Structures are given as structure tokens and as C-alpha cells.
Amino acid sequence: MTVPAPLSLIAEVTHRCPLHCVYCSNPLEMQARECELPTEAWTKVFNSAAELGVLQLHLTGGEPLARPDLTALVTAGRKAELYVNLITSGIGLSEERLAGLVGVGLDHIQLSFQDAQEDAANEIAGARAHARKLALAREIKKHRLALTVNLVVHRQNLSRLEEMIAMAEELAADRLEIAHVQYYGWALRNRDALLPTRAQWERSLEVITAARERLKGSMRVDFVGPDYYARYPKACMGGWGQSVVLIDPAGRALPCHAAAVIPGLRFDNVQQRGLRWIWEQSSAFQKFRGEDWMPEPCKSCDRRTLDFGGCRCQAMLLAGDAAATDPVCTLSPMHGIVEAAVESVNGNARADWVYRIDPPSA
Amino acid sequence: MSRISAASHPKLRPGCRLSESAQQGEILLIPEGILRLVGPGRKIVERCDGQRTVDDIVRELTTEFPAVEPGRIETEVTTFLDRLHQKGVIDLE
Numbered sequence: 001m002t003v004p005a006p007l008s009l010i011a012e013v014t015h016r017c018p019l020h021c022v023y024c025s026n027p028l029e030m031q032a033r034e035c036e037l038p039t040e041a042w043t044k045v046f047n048s049a050a051e052l053g054v055l056q057l058h059l060t061g062g063e064p065l066a067r068p069d070l071t072a073l074v075t076a077g078r079k080a081e082l083y084v085n086l087i088t089s090g091i092g093l094s095e096e097r098l099a100g101l102v103g104v105g106l107d108h109i110q111l112s113f114q115d116a117q118e119d120a121a122n123e124i125a126g127a128r129a130h131a132r133k134l135a136l137a138r139e140i141k142k143h144r145l146a147l148t149v150n151l152v153v154h155r156q157n158l159s160r161l162e163e164m165i166a167m168a169e170e171l172a173a174d175r176l177e178i179a180h181v182q183y184y185g186w187a188l189r190n191r192d193a194l195l196p197t198r199a200q201w202e203r204s205l206e207v208i209t210a211a212r213e214r215l216k217g218s219m220r221v222d223f224v225g226p227d228y229y230a231r232y233p234k235a236c237m238g239g240w241g242q243s244v245v246l247i248d249p250a251g252r253a254l255p256c257h258a259a260a261v262i263p264g265l266r267f268d269n270v271q272q273r274g275l276r277w278i279w280e281q282s283s284a285f286q287k288f289r290g291e292d293w294m295p296e297p298c299k300s301c302d303r304r305t306l307d308f309g310g311c312r313c314q315a316m317l318l319a320g321d322a323a324a325t326d327p328v329c330t331l332s333p334m335h336g337i338v339e340a341a342v343e344s345v346n347g348n349a350r351a352d353w354v355y356r357i358d359p360p361s362a
Numbered sequence: 363m364s365r366i367s368a369a370s371h372p373k374l375r376p377g378c379r380l381s382e383s384a385q386q387g388e389i390l391l392i393p394e395g396i397l398r399l400v401g402p403g404r405k406i407v408e409r410c411d412g413q414r415t416v417d418d419i420v421r422e423l424t425t426e427f428p429a430v431e432p433g434r435i436e437t438e439v440t441t442f443l444d445r446l447h448q449k450g451v452i453d454l455e
Contacts, residue, residue, distance in 0.1 A: 005386065007396060053385045055396060081382045083391040108377040108393045146377020146393050174377060174450060175393045220450035222394075 003241070003280045003289070005053025009082070010246040010257070011042065013059055013073060016066040018091045020126030020355040021114065023152060023187035023194055025257050026062065030359035035250040039069045041271060043076040045247055048275035050080040054245070057082040062249070062359075065092035071100045078105040085110060087150075090136040091129055098136075102143045109140055110148040110177070116163040124156065126355040137171040149173040153204065154181045154194040155345070161207050169219065176219050178208055180226035184258040184313060186356045195345045201229045228338050232303055233310025233326035240288035240312060245279055253278045255285055258313035262322040288312050293323050297331045366416060366444045370454040373412030378451050380407060392451055402427070406439055410452050416443060 015030035037045070046057060057077040064070055065088055077084040086101065087110045113133055115121035121130035140147050149168040153161060161178075168176045180201075181187045181194050196204070205225070212221040227234050237244045237256045246254045252267040253275065254260065260267070265284045268277075279285055287293065291304060298309040309315075310326020318327040318337050325332040366372075381389040381396075388399040390407055399407065402423060409419045420439050424432045446452045 007386070050383065053383075055381055055383060055386060055389060055391060056394075058394075083379070083381075085394060107379070107391070110394065144376050146375065148393055174375060177394070216448050217450065217454075220393075 004243065006049070006245045006279060007054060007243045008056045008058060008245075009046070009049040009054045010058045010060060010244060011045070011073075012061055012246065012248050012257075013037075013042065013064050013070075014066045014249050015062040015359045017061055017063040017089070017356070017358065018066070018127055019063070019089050019129060020357065021152075021186070022124060022126070022190045022355060023154065023181040024356040025182070025185050025187065026356065027185055027258065027260050028189070029260070030062075031249040032359045036067075037247075037249065037251045037271070039072050039076070041251065042073055043080075045251075045270050045275060046077050046080040046082060048270070049245070050082055052276050052279060055083055056085060058085045058087055060087040063089055063091060065090075065097075071097070071104055074101055074106050075104040083107045088112070089125075089129060090133045091127070093136055095139055098139055098143065102145055106145065108146040108148065110150050111137055111140070112150040112152065113164070113167065114152065115157045116160050116167045120157060120160075134171070137173070141172050146174045147171070148175040148177055150177045150179065152179055152181055153196075155196045155200060156193070158196050158200045158204055161204055165207070165211050169215070173219055175222065176211075176215075177222045177224075178204075179224040180204075182224070182227070184261070184317065186354070188317060189354055191341065192345065195228060195341065196226060197346050198229065198342070201226055227311075227314075227326075227328045228342055230328055231330050233307050233314075233329045235307045236311035236314075236326075239308040241279070241285040242289070242308075245275070245285075253282070253285075255288075256313065258317075259284070261313050262316045288323070295323060295325060297333075298325050301331065366440060366447060366454055368415065368417040368420075370416050370443075371412050371414065372410040372416060372419075372443050372447070372452045373455055374407065374410045375451060375453055380404065390451070392449075397446075397449075397451070402438070403442065406442055407446075410443075410446075412453075412455055416440060419443075 074084050084106055085108045090111050114124040118130045122128050151164050183191050208223050241255050251269045251271045254267050267284050268282045294309050298304050312322045315324040315326050316322040319334040327334040327337050377393045379391055381391050388404045390397040420436045423435050
């Protein structure tokens with residue numbers, strides 16, 4: 001089987017973060033500061049990625065601004081001829097530092113907001129961050145740097161969706177990403193407090209469809225739905241090992257953010273093996289590439305080339321088997337698990353949540 | 363939403379640029395995505411500098427491709443730019 005070249009490199013340059021969002025997509029087991037790759041190692045990774053065909057570098061974390069060498073990392077990414085995107089909470093980005101990043105050629109910033117209302121936003125983040133984010137968005141626009149406003153939506157803030165979209169418009173974002181929480185890591189732990197009700201989900205779809213139509217030409221609106229309410233699973237990462245490679249703070253290469261939850265996979269480290277070898281030949285990237293691993297009903301399903309059987313990590317987390325059909329699929333024999341979660345949320349009041357903690361220091 | 367006309371000055375928005383790498387083919391890099399360019403796509407995008415009008419771009423491509431009927435070039439350029447505008451990739455100044 002020929003292996004396609006990856007298009008995107010997600011570089012989790014640190015797991016440290018000043019926020020404690022209750023839906024963080026980082027693994028529950030995080031990498032400590034002492035394990036983080038140094039500047040030179042990341043530079044090598046960016047060069048190997050570009051050679052492999054990668055076009056876009058997404059610097060993320062944790063909070064990438066926690067790295068004092070972030071400007072050097074952006075420089076290295078641009079030198080490797082990659083499109084450099086910074087995915088950030090904005091906390092730790094002074095005016096000087098922003099000007100420095102723009103100066104070395106940063107292409108785009110994705111700035112996350114937790115809500116349109118300050119108190120609610122700060123409660124989700126477990127930090128007083130909202131006012132700073134608003135000020136920062138305005139500074140970003142002053143530099144004419146492309147800005148995506150990222151809104152993570154869930155049961156606690158969906159009733160303010162119009163307000164949140166208006167906030168993005170007021171900030172003159174070039175792109176708006178509205179993403180329903182996906183249930184991995186900290187979000188899965190807090191699912192009962194985050195999963196929207198069916199009525200909320202349906203209403204959010206109407207609001208977003210209308211906003212998309214109205215904002216055509218001024219602000220691109222991308223949307224990620226809550227797959228628990230979908231009929232078929234999402235085409236997670238565009239398929240396992242098809243277009244995305246993620247490097248964690250310590251240099252381990254993974255096919256996605258959550259893959260470490262799958263037991264028995266060995267994730268090679270870019271400090272020991274070349275990125276090309278890892279991408280093309282390592283066992284972890286081969287494991288669910290293509291269709292050979294598929295069980296029924298996926299194997300004979302017409303949609304297998306559209307959604308690739310859904311998400312392997314979700315299959316692991318919900319069905320206890322990474323090679324099972326994603327249980328969110330209505331055709332999955334395990335779909336009852338998802339139906340039960342949805343049912344309980346539609347009949348229940350709010351549950352308490354657990355804040356994401358910082359990685360431990362050695 | 364502004365509509366495209368022959369006098370519009372299309373301009374690539376911040377965060378949108380042509381790929382420097384030839385490995386994956388002709389690609390327009392956009393915030394958190396890519397657009398694969400086919401046919402004269404790259405030649406059109408290269409000219410979205412905010413100086414040239416749609417009319418200018420059509421004229422230049424007509425000179426470059428004398429074998430193609432000018433009416434067809436005009437339709438193709440306008441349709442393509444309109445699509446890029448709807449995707450938030452170009453401004454029409």
C-alpha cells in the first residue's frame with residue numbers, strides 16, 4: 001500500500017498551560033517540562049516534516065507561549081517553508097512578543113475563547129483570562145495577522161452561541177471555528193457536565209447555518225458537531241496516518257491527540273527514529289491505516305471510504321476495543337453505550353467537573 | 363456581502379499565500395486548510411494583489427492563452443474568484 005504524504009504537523013511543544021479547561025484535549029497523563037524537546041530538536045523535526053511533504057505546522061500545547069523559545073520555533077518553521085499557525089489561549093503574549101512573532105513570519109493565530117461572558121469564560125478556563133484575550137485579539141488585528149476565533153461549545157455555554165458569534169464579528173476575525181467538545185481526555189471525564197441536550201444541539205445547528213450564510217465572504221465559519229448526536233462517525237483526522245502527524249512535547253510521534261489511550265501501540269520518538277520512517281513504517285502508524293483492520297459492519301459499508309470507521313480512540317474509550325466500529329455510528333453493535341450517555345444527559349441536571357491540572361514536575 | 367465585478371480589485375487576505383513547496387502540487391495555503399489549485403488557478407491567485415482588477419487579470423490571461431476563447435477565460439476567472447471570495451480567501455476592494 002502506498003503511503004500518502006502528511007499535510008499537517010501538530011507540534012505539542014509543551015503540556016504546560018496557565019488555563020485549566022474542563023474539556024482539554026491533552027491526555028490525562030502529561031509530559032513534564034523536563035522531558036520537552038529543545039529548540040534544535042524541534043527545528044530538525046520541522047525540516048524532516050517539510051521534506052516529507054508537510055505544508056502546515058500547528059504549534060500547540062498546552063500553551064505554546066509557555067516556551068521561551070517560541071519565536072525561534074516560528075522562525076524555524078518558516079525557514080523550513082512551512083505555513084506556521086499558533087494555537088493559543090493568548091495568555092503570556094505581550095505586545096512585544098506578538099510583534100516579534102509577526103516579524104519572523106507567523107502566518108496565523110488561532111485564539112480560543114471559552115464564552116462571550118467574562119465570568120462564565122473564566123469559570124470554564126479555571127483562570128481569569130477572558131479580558132486579556134479580548135485585548136489581544138485587537139492587537140492581533142492591528143498587525144493585520146490572520147485571526148481565527150475558536151469557540152469550544154458545550155452544554156454550559158450553548159445558550160449564548162449568538163452572543164459568541166457576535167463577539168467574533170466584533171473582533172473582526174478572519175475565520176470562526178465553532179467546535180463542540182469532543183469526548184476524550186479531560187472532556188470525557190467531564191462529559192456529563194458538557195454534553196449538550198438534543199434541543200441545544202439542534203438549535204446550535206440552525207444558528208450556525210444562518211451565521212455561515214450571513215458571513216459569507218467576510219468570515220469563514222467552520223463547524224465541528226458533537227458526534228454523539230451524529231448518525232455516522234466523524235472522519236477522524238482524515239483517517240489514521242493519512243494526513244496528520246502529531247509530535248508530543250517529549251518527541252513521541254502519534255497519529256492524533258488521543259492515540260496514547262490505545263494500549264499496545266508503540267509510539268516511536270523523533271529523537272531515536274527519522275520522521276519519514278515513523279510515518280511510513282512504524283507499527284503505530286500502520287496499525288489502522290487503510291481497511292485491513294476493519295471489522296463488520298465497517299468492512300462492507302459504503303461509507304468506509306468517507307469516515308474510515310470513525311475514531312479509533314473513541315472506540316477504545318467507549319467500547320474497550322480500538323479496532324471496533326466507532327460506537328457513535330448508529331450501525332455499530334455497541335451504539336447503545338452512546339445512546340445511554342445521550343439519554344442520561346437529556347434527563348439530567350448539571351454535574352460537577354474536574355479541572356485540568358498542569359503536568360507534574362520531576 | 364460585496365459581489366464580484368469586472369472592476370473589483372481582488373486581494374489575497376492575510377493568512378493566505380501560495381505554497382513554496384512543489385512537492386504536493388499547486389497549493390494555496392489558508393488558515394487551517396489548503397486549497398488545491400488546478401488549471402490556471404495559480405496564475406489567477408498570483409495576480410490577486412489588490413492592484414489589478416478582475417478585468418486586468420482576464421486580459422493578461424487572454425494574452426497568455428491566445429488559443430482559449432476570451433469569453434471562456436472571463437467566465438472561469440470570475441467564477442473562480444467568486445468562489446475564493448465566498449471562502450473568505452480574497453477581499454474584493
